[in-house]
Amino acid sequence: xxxxxxxxLAFFGISVYPHAIQRIYAAKSEATLIRSxxxxxFMPLFTTLFMVVVGWVGLAQFPNLxxxxxxxxxxxxxxxxxxxxxxxxxxxxxxxxAAIAAIMSTVDSALLAISxxxxxxxxxxxxxxxxxxxxxxxxxxxxxxxxxxxxxLAIITPQTIWxxxxxxxxxxxxxxxxx
Numbered sequence: 001x002x003x004x005x006x007x008x009l010a011f012f013g014i015s016v017y018p019h020a021i022q023r024i025y026a027a028k029s030e031a032t033l034i035r036s037x038x039x040x041x042f043m044p045l046f047t048t049l050f051m052v053v054v055g056w057v058g059l060a061q062f063p064n065l066x067x068x069x070x071x072x073x074x075x076x077x078x079x080x081x082x083x084x085x086x087x088x089x090x091x092x093x094x095x096x097x098a099a100i101a102a103i104m105s106t107v108d109s110a111l112l113a114i115s116x117x118x119x120x121x122x123x124x125x126x127x128x129x130x131x132x133x134x135x136x137x138x139x140x141x142x143x144x145x146x147x148x149x150x151x152x153l154a155i156i157t158p159q160t161i162w163x164x165x166x167x168x169x170x171x172x173x174x175x176x177x178x179x
Contacts, residue, residue, distance in 0.1 A: 010048070012176040013169030015041050017110075071160055074099075114146055115139040 027033040051074070058065070058073035061080065069076065078092050119139040124130065130138075157164065 009166065009169045009173060011041075013172040014048075015043075016172050016176045071162075111143045111147060115143040118142040118146075 027036055054074055054077060058070075058077050062073075062076065065073070065076075078095065081088050082092050116139065119135050119142065123138055124135065
């Protein structure tokens with residue numbers, strides 16, 4: 001039951017990421033849009049499969065790992081590989097750089113989507129005759145406010161990475177029927 005729940009949570013939650021959908025709507029044609037929607041439903045499988053494999057390898061490599069250390073399994077595995085094979089140092093740096101770049105891309109897209117919603121859907125409806133430079137400024141200010149609030153919450157929240165992911169996906173599942 002828990003596995004089925006997790007699979008449904010991931011399938012419905014990840015497939016309706018607002019920032020991913022925002023990028024799809026920039027498609028060149030209707031055919032590209034349809035193909036993007038078809039692929040988007042299965043992208044979570046391919047994008048998260050690697051991290052699931054890392055978790056399985058970490059479980060096999062470090063079977064007695066404490067629950068709190070399981071949050072750092074990727075870093076623990078990379079450290080272990082670096083100690084066993086020093087030649088892999090450059091690849092480890094490349095892997096970490098790719099992971100940071102992916103996180104930054106996701107955060108950037110989410111901030112753009114949220115600031116667009118604040119600017120166009122909230123402020124734009126209250127004051128529809130607002131000039132574009134003013135809307136741009138409001139979008140930038142709202143992005144900074146949201147980013148500061150998110151960083152603060154990330155620092156003070158005593159949750160695991162998985163629990164934060166579950167909360168995010170649970171919220172996204174609520175918009176899945178509308179999409």
